[in-house]
Amino acid sequence: MAIQVTIIGLGQIGASIGLALSKHTDRLLRVGHDKEYSVEREALKRGALDQAEHNLPNAVKDAKVIVLALPVTEIRETLNYIAQDLQDGVVILDTAPVKSAVAQWAKELLPEHAYYVGLAPAVGADFLEDKKTGLDSAKPDLFKNSIFLVSAPSGCPAEAVELASTFVQFLGATPLLTDLLESDGLMASAHLLPQLVSTALLNATINQPGWKDVRKMAGGAYHSAASAVEFESAEALKTLALHNKANALHAIDRMLAALQDLRADLENEDAEALQTRIAAAYEGRENWLNERISANWVELQKSPADYPSLSERLFGSITGRKVKKK
Secondary structure, eight states: OOOEEEOOOSSHHHHOOOOOHHGGGTEEEEEOOSOHHHHHHHHHTTTTSSSOOOHHHHTTTOOSSSEEEEEEHHHHHHHHHHHHGTEEEEEEEEOOOOHHHHHHHHHHSSSSSSSEEEEOOOGGGGTTTTOOGGGGGOOOOTTOOOOEEEETTTOHHHHHHHHHHHHHHHHEEEEEEOOOOHHHHHHHIIIIHHHHHHHHHHHHHHTTTTHHHHHHHHOOHHHHHHGGGGGGGGHHHHHHHHHHHHHHHHHHHHHHHHHHHHHHHHHHHOOOHHHHHHHHHHHHHOOOOHHHHOOGGGGGGGOOOGSOOOHHHHTTTTSSSOOOOO
């Protein structure tokens, strides 16, 4: 009998998960839900789902795995809405860039027989320049050779974490086990800070003195630096920053320090120091891109002998037996 995986939220991330799981439809039933009927129909048409279910309780009641591919602003309400319809042993995964807050909501709202594990996905290197976020940008290989942070609250059964890690491998990615706080710290630098810097750039230029002329000349560099805000809505970015406040402040402080260093070099007309600082940034960017493209994350890799088969790990774990209570 096929194991039901329910995906709630069929934008780029959710639909890409469904497409990536299409290779395993002999063992999985992919059920999808979105608040928009048209998105559900289109995801089904594109092969991201085996079945669309617009009634949310019906979408989750038979699920063994539930993926919340939702903006962080919608997760708490969704957890509260589905809590009474969950099967024993169900594993709930989410893809939001902040984990401590979601884990707290899960602890507060979910029954004891449901287990939360957080996923923080990165897209594959081939899609780094793709700024689209909707269903139209979904790809079956969106996560190929990428990393997913996998984090679970204290007391979560090992089987649930193992299932989440195996699920990530089904998507073509590598799981990296972290705790909730570490995940939030990493995502503050990798996901939140670029958007906050982009916000600061826009606020420092648009409608400021000289903007009427600046806007006529703002070109590719300005567009690239200002585009990071497109990855979240204003409400979602606000929520992410507030729920990851300590890490966001630390990341902003590092950015301010870096800007102060540049300012000091300019004020002192220290051409050599300025050149060194800029060259280090260029080199760092090049090294990062090469590492992302090669995806040779040696420290994360294990030999095939270290793992049972993916099917054995997923289908013989928490979905097939009782686990200890949290």
